[in-house]
Amino acid sequence: MDISFSAEHESFRNEVRTFLDGNLTGELREAAEFCPGMFLDYEHNMAWHKILYEKGWVAPAWPKEYGGTGWDLLQRYIWTTETGLAGAPGTAPMGLGMCGPMLIGHGTEQQKQYYLPRILSGEDYWCQGYSEPASGSDLASLGLKAVTDGTDLVLNGSKIWTTHAHWANRMFLLVRTRDGDKPQHGITFLLLEMNSPGIRVEPIVFASGTHEVNQVFFDDVRVPKTNIVGEEDQGWTVAKYLLEFERGGGGAARFHTGLQRLRNFAGDISASGQRLLDDPAFAAKLNAAAVKIEAIQFTEFRIMAAISKGGSPGPESSIMKTLGAEMGQHLSELMVEALAFYNSPHQPEAREVGQNVPAVGPRAGLTAFPRYINFRAQSIAGGTNEVQANIVAKMVLGL
Ligand SMILES: Cc1cc2nc3c(=O)[nH]c(=O)nc-3n(C[C@H](O)[C@H](O)[C@H](O)COP(=O)(O)OP(=O)(O)OC[C@H]3O[C@@H](n4cnc5c(N)ncnc54)[C@H](O)[C@@H]3O)c2cc1C
Numbered sequence: 001m002d003i004s005f006s007a008e009h010e011s012f013r014n015e016v017r018t019f020l021d022g023n024l025t026g027e028l029r030e031a032a033e034f035c036p037g038m039f040l041d042y043e044h045n046m047a048w049h050k051i052l053y054e055k056g057w058v059a060p061a062w063p064k065e066y067g068g069t070g071w072d073l074l075q076r077y078i079w080t081t082e083t084g085l086a087g088a089p090g091t092a093p094m095g096l097g098m099c100g101p102m103l104i105g106h107g108t109e110q111q112k113q114y115y116l117p118r119i120l121s122g123e124d125y126w127c128q129g130y131s132e133p134a135s136g137s138d139l140a141s142l143g144l145k146a147v148t149d150g151t152d153l154v155l156n157g158s159k160i161w162t163t164h165a166h167w168a169n170r171m172f173l174l175v176r177t178r179d180g181d182k183p184q185h186g187i188t189f190l191l192l193e194m195n196s197p198g199i200r201v202e203p204i205v206f207a208s209g210t211h212e213v214n215q216v217f218f219d220d221v222r223v224p225k226t227n228i229v230g231e232e233d234q235g236w237t238v239a240k241y242l243l244e245f246e247r248g249g250g251g252a253a254r255f256h257t258g259l260q261r262l263r264n265f266a267g268d269i270s271a272s273g274q275r276l277l278d279d280p281a282f283a284a285k286l287n288a289a290a291v292k293i294e295a296i297q298f299t300e301f302r303i304m305a306a307i308s309k310g311g312s313p314g315p316e317s318s319i320m321k322t323l324g325a326e327m328g329q330h331l332s333e334l335m336v337e338a339l340a341f342y343n344s345p346h347q348p349e350a351r352e353v354g355q356n357v358p359a360v361g362p363r364a365g366l367t368a369f370p371r372y373i374n375f376r377a378q379s380i381a382g383g384t385n386e387v388q389a390n391i392v393a394k395m396v397l398g399l
Helices: 007-023 026-033 042-055 073-086 093-106 109-121 235-246 253-268 280-307 317-343 368-379 385-396
Strands: 126-129 145-149 152-160 170-176 187-193 199-205 211-224
Touching: 007 042, 007 073, 026 042, 073 253, 073 280, 093 109, 093 126, 093 170, 093 235, 145 170, 152 170, 152 187, 170 235, 187 211, 187 235, 253 280, 253 317, 280 317, 317 368, 317 385
Parallel strands: 126 170
Antiparallel strands: 145 152, 152 211, 170 187, 199 211
16 A cells, blocks of 8 residues: 655645644644543634645545535545644534535535535524434434424424534434334434524533533424425434544544643653653553554555545444544543542632643643543444444445
């Protein structure tokens, strides 16, 4: 496998590095480094989003005709890698990573023209209404009722685990418009405004104390049928298409950065005069993680090679989703192990960007434990690791 880059791609890499040097502020780096959860808070998220939007780089994976960069696969890889190595925040995936590509693939011209520019500019912030209290892995069993009344659908029921519903002004969701012969039949893919009368968002606070997800209740919520994506009752195809984009994973670069942070930290901290980095048992764990990250890197290259032959990410995205979740969790475990009793102080106020509250121990201790707790969800959100394993077994390995 030839993994060297052409002169054009190396020059693009330099352009990206120059851009990051000039635009990735210390505040944004700090917000990303000390983010305790899986997603950045709205304020910093949108601050970075707007910088990228002004540069025209907010949607690296979208086609140029819809306002994307039109970058080829290697340019996108370089972008993901350089932003990961620079410690840049990610952008919220629900609009740019899921709803946008889904609309490009399945939306009407009118839907594309209306929604895509608003996703790019950040005017619309989306949340994903797939899961319900009794439907997660078995998503097709979902039961939020949508009954036709004139030109509208009237919604009753509830969605749960809805990330950032408390910030979103729009939701894409799956509703049950008909009880079909199979559960997949009779599902409709819908777009709605979060300020529609009858919608109530209730927070679900994690054990770490952070608020990322919610339960959303629908009480006679009217949605015009023009907001259906694809055909009524046929939303399952659209839903599955979107999941391929959700499950892509962010690449190996962010793990290189995470591991480097761990190495730096283990080099700084010492007990009884011995640096943690020089402790053979801990060093062996770091080296084993480095080998796994290298394996993720090569899996990423392999998937890129497959995508370069055309098409959407495909079921292989489940491989990256699983590997990414496991490595994110593993690095968070190693950080907790390294910090030992410095995990104990609970100082959420000290990790706010720009605060002047001194940390009781090393600054890494402000986020390590909440992150450890929150990252348990990585192997659940977006489809559990067990479900991804089923997909890989069936669709990739043909078992
Ligand atoms: C932090 C977080 C954020 C989320 N954000 C969103 C969001 O924004 N929007 C949204 O719609 N949903 C969201 N979710 C929901 C998420 O998609 C579901 O939690 C997930 O699909 C699992 O569903 P469940 O929780 O109902 O678990 P269940 O489906 O009940 O699974 C319970 C256990 O059984 C296992 N299991 C189930 N079926 C199988 C099978 N066929 N084979 C093997 N094992 C199986 C699972 O792996 C799991 O261990 C989020 C979840 C979390 C934790």
